[in-house]
Amino acid sequence: MAVYTTVSDDALAAFLSEYDLGVPRSFKGIAEGVENSNYYLETDRGRYILTLFERRADPKDLPYFIDLKRHLAAKSYPCPAPVAGKDGEALRKLEGRPAVIVTFLDGLSPQSPNARQCRSLGAGLARMHAALADFDLRRPNSLGPASWPGLWRGRAETADSLQEGLALRIRDDLKAIAAAKPQSLQIPRGTIHADLFPDNAFFLGDEFTGAIDFYFACSDVLAYDIAVCLNSWAFENGSEYNFSKGAALIAGYESVRPLEQAERNALPVLCLGAAMRFFLTRLVDWTDTPADALVRPKNPLEYADKLAFHRKAVSAGDYGA
Amino acid sequence: MAVYTTVSDDALAAFLSEYDLGVPRSFKGIAEGVENSNYYLETDRGRYILTLFERRADPKDLPYFIDLKRHLAAKSYPCPAPVAGKDGEALRKLEGRPAVIVTFLDGLSPQSPNARQCRSLGAGLARMHAALADFDLRRPNSLGPASWPGLWRGRAETADSLQEGLALRIRDDLKAIAAAKPQSLQIPRGTIHADLFPDNAFFLGDEFTGAIDFYFACSDVLAYDIAVCLNSWAFENGSEYNFSKGAALIAGYESVRPLEQAERNALPVLCLGAAMRFFLTRLVDWTDTPADALVRPKNPLEYADKLAFHRKAVSAGDYGA
Numbered sequence: 001m002a003v004y005t006t007v008s009d010d011a012l013a014a015f016l017s018e019y020d021l022g023v024p025r026s027f028k029g030i031a032e033g034v035e036n037s038n039y040y041l042e043t044d045r046g047r048y049i050l051t052l053f054e055r056r057a058d059p060k061d062l063p064y065f066i067d068l069k070r071h072l073a074a075k076s077y078p079c080p081a082p083v084a085g086k087d088g089e090a091l092r093k094l095e096g097r098p099a100v101i102v103t104f105l106d107g108l109s110p111q112s113p114n115a116r117q118c119r120s121l122g123a124g125l126a127r128m129h130a131a132l133a134d135f136d137l138r139r140p141n142s143l144g145p146a147s148w149p150g151l152w153r154g155r156a157e158t159a160d161s162l163q164e165g166l167a168l169r170i171r172d173d174l175k176a177i178a179a180a181k182p183q184s185l186q187i188p189r190g191t192i193h194a195d196l197f198p199d200n201a202f203f204l205g206d207e208f209t210g211a212i213d214f215y216f217a218c219s220d221v222l223a224y225d226i227a228v229c230l231n232s233w234a235f236e237n238g239s240e241y242n243f244s245k246g247a248a249l250i251a252g253y254e255s256v257r258p259l260e261q262a263e264r265n266a267l268p269v270l271c272l273g274a275a276m277r278f279f280l281t282r283l284v285d286w287t288d289t290p291a292d293a294l295v296r297p298k299n300p301l302e303y304a305d306k307l308a309f310h311r312k313a314v315s316a317g318d319y320g321a
Numbered sequence: 322m323a324v325y326t327t328v329s330d331d332a333l334a335a336f337l338s339e340y341d342l343g344v345p346r347s348f349k350g351i352a353e354g355v356e357n358s359n360y361y362l363e364t365d366r367g368r369y370i371l372t373l374f375e376r377r378a379d380p381k382d383l384p385y386f387i388d389l390k391r392h393l394a395a396k397s398y399p400c401p402a403p404v405a406g407k408d409g410e411a412l413r414k415l416e417g418r419p420a421v422i423v424t425f426l427d428g429l430s431p432q433s434p435n436a437r438q439c440r441s442l443g444a445g446l447a448r449m450h451a452a453l454a455d456f457d458l459r460r461p462n463s464l465g466p467a468s469w470p471g472l473w474r475g476r477a478e479t480a481d482s483l484q485e486g487l488a489l490r491i492r493d494d495l496k497a498i499a500a501a502k503p504q505s506l507q508i509p510r511g512t513i514h515a516d517l518f519p520d521n522a523f524f525l526g527d528e529f530t531g532a533i534d535f536y537f538a539c540s541d542v543l544a545y546d547i548a549v550c551l552n553s554w555a556f557e558n559g560s561e562y563n564f565s566k567g568a569a570l571i572a573g574y575e576s577v578r579p580l581e582q583a584e585r586n587a588l589p590v591l592c593l594g595a596a597m598r599f600f601l602t603r604l605v606d607w608t609d610t611p612a613d614a615l616v617r618p619k620n621p622l623e624y625a626d627k628l629a630f631h632r633k634a635v636s637a638g639d640y641g642a
């Protein structure tokens with residue numbers, strides 16, 4: 001939630017001259033996303049978001065993200081549609097950074113989503129998976145299970161300092177996740193968002209109006225996306241699972257794409273894995289973020305508590321499926 | 322440049338129900354202003370900015386600022402117009418903070434204003450002074466000359482650590498400013514913006530389209546506002562006075578309201594005073610801002626260097642007047 005790169009008057013004018021968007025009428029840094037700089041841009045032609053990709057974004061991944069959004073937008077899936085310059089290219093350079101203009105999406109991100117919003121989100125996620133079924137590009141999940149032991153290495157002491165005995169539990173979870181790998185290879189894969197938290201989803205009232213921030217999208221198990229959403233939408237006060245919200249999210253998903261039995265069976269370990277991914281990246285940020293950073297790191301303990309819930313879950317029924 | 326206060330879904334809904342603005346279609350934290358939290362708010366009826374006043378804003382001053390903007394807007398002066406709730410009140414409470422919705426102003430803030438923009442800004446400033454000539458409310462300048470010795474007290478060592486011999490020069494400047502007080506009592510007073518930096522002014526191309534952030538507005542010497550603008554618009558690379566830009570700014574101002582001889586005579590000491598005000602508040606922020614604050618303090622030395630320029634100026638002619 002910050003603007004890292006300032007755009008000079010001349011750089012903006014030169015950049016916009018490469019588009020057919022007319023004259024800028026407003027340009028304001030906005031607090032959207034965590035990794036990149038985002039600007040609200042209004043021109044004679046309409047409202048847009050200008051994103052500058054900061055250092056954490058791997059430039060070689062950017063064409064994948066742009067093509068993915070183009071693919072979704074071409075299927076009328078509600079997401080920011082990349083705007084091409086006069087030369088047909090959407091991915092350009094601004095202030096030395098890769099940059100893209102996308103269309104503005106109406107809607108508000110819920111801070112405390114209700115069950116109706118969870119249902120609508122679930123359906124929106126399933127529609128996204130369906131719209132991406134014929135998306136040809138592939139990108140491995142760089143924050144998938146294979147990356148977790150590496151993220152965890154050397155952090156046991158920090159974990160124990162946050163919560164007594166946590167390191168041992170994390171080690172056991174990582175073993176359980178590794179043991180479930182053969183199971184996960186049996187279930188449907190596709191292109192997933194992988195980070196569809198409430199602040200990456202827009203609503204008008206209770207109706208899902210679109211998803212943003214596809215910068216973790218990758219090729220992975222489809223139901224893992226549900227697991228990410230259950231972790232980020234269906235818990236209250238950090239670690240209390242709200243059964244109604246979880247059930248509504250899954251029911252919404254299944255109203256578009258019913259889950260296979262193998263997916264239902266895998267739901268507890270997928271939820272454990274999704275909680276592990278966010279626990280570990282937050283643990284890394286927690287220890288590695290300098291005290292004077294613009295963005296304060298999120299407390300990893302929220303996800304340690306969610307891990308505790310998933311450890312006890314034995315079936316999809318425990319999530320309301 | 323930050324969002325300090327988060328607005329919950331329920332609080333926003335309850336707040337908006339007190340207005341006739343329809344349903345929200347977008348709500349995003351924006352990086353505008355330094356002191357308060359600002360949100361871009363779009364509803365069925367139009368585009369707005371929602372401001373939550375943070376701790377540094379004195380609640381008893383807020384009605385003055387709101388009335389001032391209402392007065393300007395009623396005279397069609399381009400500024401954010403406060404939007405009244407159904408009960409006629411513009412100043413309300415949200416998330417425990419005073420809050421106001423104002424109309425959205427088109428335009429971009431220049432990062433490196435050119436001379437044509439300086440001219441247009443000068444004219445815009447003079448039109449603001451004219452529009453406020455019959456504004457009845459009074460507010461003393463809480464960051465005026467009377468406050469500077471207090472801000473300076475105990476900071477000589479810090480000043481010297483930033484620039485050798487600086488403390489002595491500041492003491493001499495404060496004496497020169499105090500000695501000029503009788504002169505300043507002879508020149509026209511009125512309601513001034515007092516903080517019209519480039520990031521508080523909007524332009525479409527070279528045309529000034531409005532001013533924002535009136536939260537330092539007060540009753541003071543009109544030409545002091547010009548001095549604030551000369552300091553913030555007419556210097557390049559920190560401390561190099563751009564004579565063309567300064568001359569254009571003054572000429573723009575005089576195209577609406579010609580300066581009296583007493584104002585011209587006072588210009589060097591007013592510029593010294595304006596530079597002193599920003600030097601001192603930045604010096605205070607520099608030493609008092611915790612290392613983990615969301616907003617990084619600005620380096621006071623930029624204004625120490627400007628003080629050096631003003632110390633040598635002997636007449637309005639040195640500024641291009």
